Amino acid sequence: MTLKSFVAAAALVAVMVPAAQAQTSQADVLTIMKSSFKERGIAKLDRLDQNELQKQCSEYSTRPMPAPMKAALEKAALDDVKYPADGRFLGDWKVGERIAQSGVGLQFSDNEKTVNGGNCYACHQISKEEISYGNIGPTLYQYGKLRGNTVEIQRYTWARIWNAHAFNACNIMPRYGAAGILSEEQIRHVMALLLDPASPVNR
Amino acid sequence: MADPMKIRAVVRNGVADVRVLMAHEMETGQRKDSSGKLVPAWYISEVTGALNGKQVLKAYWGPAISKNPYLQFKVKGAKAGDKITVSWVDNKGEKRTDEATAS
Amino acid sequence: MSVIRRGAVAIGAALALLVAAAPTLSQAQSNTQAELEKYRQMLGDGNPAELLVMRGEGLWKTKRGPKQASLEGCDLGKGPGVVPGTYAELPRYFADTDSVMDAEARIVHCIVTLQGIPRADAVRNPYSGAGQRQTDMEALVAFVVEESRGVTINVPQKHPKEIAAAQRGEKIFYFRGGPYDFSCASCHGEDDKRIRLQDLPNLNKDEPARRAFATWPAYRVSQGAMRTMQWRIYDCFRQQRFPELDYISPASIDLITFLGVRAQGGKMDSPAIKR
Amino acid sequence: MNRNRRTSLQVAGSAGLYGALLAIGLLRPGQASAQSLEQAFKTAGIAETLKALGAAGAPESKDIVINAPDIAENGAVVPVGIRSGLANTQMMALLVEKNPSALAGAYDILDGAEADVNMRIKMGQTSDVFAVVKADGKFYVAKKEIKVTLGGCGG
Numbered sequence A: 001m002t003l004k005s006f007v008a009a010a011a012l013v014a015v016m017v018p019a020a021q022a023q024t025s026q027a028d029v030l031t032i033m034k035s036s037f038k039e040r041g042i043a044k045l046d047r048l049d050q051n052e053l054q055k056q057c058s059e060y061s062t063r064p065m066p067a068p069m070k071a072a073l074e075k076a077a078l079d080d081v082k083y084p085a086d087g088r089f090l091g092d093w094k095v096g097e098r099i100a101q102s103g104v105g106l107q108f109s110d111n112e113k114t115v116n117g118g119n120c121y122a123c124h125q126i127s128k129e130e131i132s133y134g135n136i137g138p139t140l141y142q143y144g145k146l147r148g149n150t151v152e153i154q155r156y157t158w159a160r161i162w163n164a165h166a167f168n169a170c171n172i173m174p175r176y177g178a179a180g181i182l183s184e185e186q187i188r189h190v191m192a193l194l195l196d197p198a199s200p201v202n203r
Numbered sequence B: 001m002a003d004p005m006k007i008r009a010v011v012r013n014g015v016a017d018v019r020v021l022m023a024h025e026m027e028t029g030q031r032k033d034s035s036g037k038l039v040p041a042w043y044i045s046e047v048t049g050a051l052n053g054k055q056v057l058k059a060y061w062g063p064a065i066s067k068n069p070y071l072q073f074k075v076k077g078a079k080a081g082d083k084i085t086v087s088w089v090d091n092k093g094e095k096r097t098d099e100a101t102a103s
Numbered sequence C: 001m002s003v004i005r006r007g008a009v010a011i012g013a014a015l016a017l018l019v020a021a022a023p024t025l026s027q028a029q030s031n032t033q034a035e036l037e038k039y040r041q042m043l044g045d046g047n048p049a050e051l052l053v054m055r056g057e058g059l060w061k062t063k064r065g066p067k068q069a070s071l072e073g074c075d076l077g078k079g080p081g082v083v084p085g086t087y088a089e090l091p092r093y094f095a096d097t098d099s100v101m102d103a104e105a106r107i108v109h110c111i112v113t114l115q116g117i118p119r120a121d122a123v124r125n126p127y128s129g130a131g132q133r134q135t136d137m138e139a140l141v142a143f144v145v146e147e148s149r150g151v152t153i154n155v156p157q158k159h160p161k162e163i164a165a166a167q168r169g170e171k172i173f174y175f176r177g178g179p180y181d182f183s184c185a186s187c188h189g190e191d192d193k194r195i196r197l198q199d200l201p202n203l204n205k206d207e208p209a210r211r212a213f214a215t216w217p218a219y220r221v222s223q224g225a226m227r228t229m230q231w232r233i234y235d236c237f238r239q240q241r242f243p244e245l246d247y248i249s250p251a252s253i254d255l256i257t258f259l260g261v262r263a264q265g266g267k268m269d270s271p272a273i274k275r
Numbered sequence D: 001m002n003r004n005r006r007t008s009l010q011v012a013g014s015a016g017l018y019g020a021l022l023a024i025g026l027l028r029p030g031q032a033s034a035q036s037l038e039q040a041f042k043t044a045g046i047a048e049t050l051k052a053l054g055a056a057g058a059p060e061s062k063d064i065v066i067n068a069p070d071i072a073e074n075g076a077v078v079p080v081g082i083r084s085g086l087a088n089t090q091m092m093a094l095l096v097e098k099n100p101s102a103l104a105g106a107y108d109i110l111d112g113a114e115a116d117v118n119m120r121i122k123m124g125q126t127s128d129v130f131a132v133v134k135a136d137g138k139f140y141v142a143k144k145e146i147k148v149t150l151g152g153c154g155g
Helices: A003-016 A026-036 A052-059 A067-079 A093-101 A143-147 A153-161 A184-195 C002-021 C025-045 C047-062 C103-115 C119-123 C136-146 C160-173 C186-187 C206-214 C231-240 C251-264 D005-012 D013-025 D036-041 D047-054
Strands: B006-012 B013-020 B046-050 B054-060 B068-078 B083-090 B095-101 C093-095 C097-100 C193-195 C198-200 C218-220 C225-227 C273-274 D062-065 D078-084 D090-098 D104-108 D113-121 D126-137 D138-148
Touching: A026 A052, A026 C160, A026 C251, A052 A067, A093 A184, A143 A153, A143 A184, A153 A184, B006 B083, B006 B095, B006 C047, B013 B046, B013 B083, B013 C025, B046 B068, B046 C231, B054 B068, B054 D113, C025 D078, C047 C218, C093 C160, C093 D013, C097 C103, C097 C160, C097 C251, C103 C119, C103 C136, C103 C231, C136 C225, C160 C186, C160 C251, C206 C251, C231 C251, D036 D047, D036 D104, D047 D126, D062 D126, D062 D138, D078 D090, D078 D126, D078 D138, D090 D113, D104 D113
Parallel strands: C218 C273
Antiparallel strands: B006 B013, B013 B068, B046 B054, B046 B083, B054 D104, B068 D113, B083 B095, C093 C097, C193 C198, C218 C225, D062 D078, D078 D113, D090 D104, D090 D126, D126 D138
């Protein structure tokens, strides 16, 4: 092998090895993280301790996750969904709208008394009246009108809000029910915003 | 003492385009501090602009002008080398005057 | 490779959105974007960070601290006393501390070593609060970064510690945690995404990564203050629902190194002005 | 507070004297308008504020241009310009209907200045803004809606 072709080959290898798989280990990173953050108020250091889902989703951020692993994460997420005990899925869409608008809660600048918002408009279009909406998630405008308000759709939507990884492991949406961000009652109100025929979403 | 202003005056076709940045909190009087106490209103209440010492503009402001105020105005009959002077006074009586040469 | 794949996914997603959105809504959205562009352009006319740059320059040249020295002898990577162009090549490895430092860590180092101010004092309150005068640290950073305006970003990857920092930084970028399960990539891994109406740079892509790095520090009109790159990272983690990031901590410098390397070839345009 | 405004007021004399000077043409109307402004800065709503400015019932004019974006990304800083094409423009003011006090700023356009100013204002919410112009002793208005949007994912 000539020096020139060796250099070219080495360069090729360098390009092909994803940087994420270089010598830095996840353990090194966790050590660095833990030494760089401090707890403040409600945000304790244990927030850096990743659960299985977080760990695997981080690991496979830059390369495809093996299908069986993805399926297993999705099954675990779906099994984890807690449906309302009394079978009541829908609350008050007006309260749901306020929850969808609010982005506070769980930050170190919040406290125990802060009522968590759903932050829905940060990522989704929902009602047509709110022009300041994000597009990380799909539009939810006319969500109920397009899908109907059947029990199946209600159960599906509930599960999607509770733990969206049930349908697409490692997607971006927070696990509103599973991670305790919103209460069961709050989720009912958000459900109503999406599904109630009287909600501005469906009018 | 108040921080200096930044004044830029550029002459085109005999008109000086004057842009001024002022360092000021412009407190509305409606904000609460971390202990929940109302922070008193504190804002620039008057600004004057002058060309070679002759007043051409007088502004009266309330606390609805943004923090670190920006003001742009145009002066007729100006040429490069002219002196543009801007002065402000706030509702506590603090004041500041700065000068720029038009280019 | 992953960049290309993600790009393709993003294009697919964008097409799906185009097909799905009703014409009236997408038209309203483009009007919104045009008006926001006008808003941003009008802001660009006068950046209050210029006032802070003037203050920072004065502060840089003022004799302070127990040693009554100015910061004019500070070595920001191009030798003692050289400020122009340095920000565009930071973070970098410094032999005197045997570590990779970003601009803010290096300025703190100079405050401690040249002026004799205790480190704890230098890093105590780096960010100004609501209604407070901007901190000395913010003013100094404003001055230093202004001296690199127009300079090409060239964050070095020569020393093994520089390479290791960028590698750890990439892992931190993808580290999902906290009650929201967010990583940096949750918001900064795809094209043309927004939170509310704020555009999110896709930091996996050259152009947006360059633009993002080039325009921090920036004057944030929503806060009435110029914010530094350290603050940008700190506040992203706050909104990710992580604990509080320490000022100039190793993780922050690793992440900034990764972002700087991703931004290679961009031109510094800071302090910028943003919402 | 408003020490400086009081000073202007004293210079102009009492309101009665000011009016008398105006009437006999010794003072240019629009100049030293501090006396009406003192009150105008305290009023809410457009109608009350126009009244305090002495501009109640002013007609709309197409010669007044409000230069501002339709949408502001943040209410803390909203860039707004007023330009008047009306002959002999003496005073220009900007009012925000839904702010606690409507009057944001007023400008005496003296000899040597063009009737063209740009400023940045705070807006608490989406609102109509009004430009009030006094030209040749008469008042005119123009209006424009500016939408103020919410931002970020932590608020």
